[in-house]
Amino acid sequence: MTAVNDTPVQLTDDEIFTAHEGGKLAVGATASLADPRALSIAYTPGVARVSRAIAADPSLADRYTWAGRLVAVVSDGTAVLGLGDIGPRASLPVMEGKAALFKAFGGLDSIPLVLDTTDVDEIVETLVRLRPSFGAVNLEDVSAPRCFELEAKLIEALDVPVMHDDQHGTAVVTLAALRGANTVLGKDIADQRVVVSGAGAAGVAITRILLAAGAGEVTLVDSRGIIHAGRAGLNPVKEQLAPLTNGSGLRGGLDVALRGADVFVGVSSAQVPEEQVASMAAGSVVFALSNPDPEVHPEVAARHAAVVATGRSDFPNQINNVLAFPGIFRGALDAGARRITEGMKLAAAGAIAAVAAEDLAVDRIVPSALDPRVGPEVAAAVALAAAEDGVA
Incomplete structure (x- = not known):
């Protein structure tokens, strides 16, 4: 049972599984692709000018891509809700839900990343290598006491806001x-x-x-x-x-x-x-x-x-x-903060x-x-x- 506007409602398996079928997220384009000119601006040849500009000045990536305001929702699935260590694949529906909440309540795009490792250093290395693709890290459902070490190491390794929400x-x-x-x-x-x-x-x-x-x-x-x-x-x-x-x-x-x-x-x-x-x-x-x-x-x-x-x-x-x-x-990214x-x-x-x-x-x-x-x-x-x- 859950509640909407403080009114308890009953949830059935059918409606829950139907709502999750195919996942809860999709990627939508913000640029028009309606005609050949629009296509040329959004993709080739126009996009090459933007890529050259970023290559010359990497700081422009925050302005001309979504990376600067994209939150990576990261989990290894070891401490999921009240379910415990259920692994990365089973944790993905929760991470998709988290990403949906970021959009609905913070106006931020986010992407779930579930990692098939529980090794702290491997997770840190993975996110360091993926760093050009996102602007913040929300750690989710990582078991203690590993979560403390992981958060601390990521804060030191990355130049973006990192927070373990749990x-x-x-x-x-x-x-x-x-x-x-x-x-x-x-x-x-x-x-x-x-x-x-x-x-x-x-x-x-x-x-x-x-x-x-x-x-x-x-x-x-x-x-x-x-x-x-x-x-x-x-x-x-x-x-x-x-x-x-x-x-x-x-x-x-x-x-x-x-x-x-x-x-x-x-x-x-x-x-x-x-x-x-x-x-x-x-x-x-x-x-x-x-x-x-x-x-x-x-x-x-x-x-x-x-x-x-x-x-x-x-x-x-x-x-x-x-x-x-x-x-x-949202506040951290609005301020250009590098830490929380x-x-x-x-x-x-x-x-x-x-x-x-x-x-x-x-x-x-x-x-x-x-x-x-x-x-x-x-x-x-x-x-x-x-x-x-x-x-x-």
Whole structure:
């Protein structure tokens, strides 16, 4: 079941498979080919003049081809939605859908590239060799912890914006939603202790953006319990976060972390018993974002929390990445940015929260994914932040 304009609808296999038959994308010409003159301009002999000009000045490619504003949507199919490691071919329908969202909500052309390798260096080498064909890279559905290494290496190897949306898109919308919730409740993030359950791609990025936004304290919990300095067996990413989190020095599992906490953000498959939600502080906020099964059912969470959000479209307050990534990439490309900075992500979260502020309520802490204002507002804020951060 999904929802359109907050109205739940039933989807059948027939309509889903029929809609995907032949794929969801096509290439359309922007130049006229209606007569011999038009053909001569668009292709031979006219195109040769443009190619010669680009050969003499490669920077002209951004003006006279689509590459400068083309987003490559790249995946190896190792962490697809709630499906896991299903491989590149099975991931392609998702990447096609992502490309369609880029066009609909960001006005950007994009092309799916699913790669038949999980080797980080091979993926980097492939994209470096393909670099003349695109102007930005959206990494999608790459498993952790490889995704951290892959993103970092691509940012260094390429001179275009690179962002792993499962990390940063989720983090941006989560921060925007928390700002909306706090406005409704009259609370300040600086006074809150936030528990993040799940230390994969999304959990790590959410932790980092909440710290950057001034959260009072963030407690990060993985499958083995609370992450803290000195805990054995931490990977390098968790080791970096350990001294920055868990300021209260808690030890134990999620039950310990949630006791008295102000905010819960779930981005793992771990189910949370009702009594643990009940142990949180009064007026708490619960974001149970796992799909298709939230960590705690929203109706159960609402018995104890003041604001509840999920990643699903058939409950109020959907935390949906489509609110973030189209505008982030559009703003980065509009500004000619070569990187996506922390400041640009914070600006995106602020823009989403600002759109939501016009119609805030406990069941409307973020705008609808279909709100046409979001993409342009996010793009404008991100472009401005790129200039302020000196990457434009």
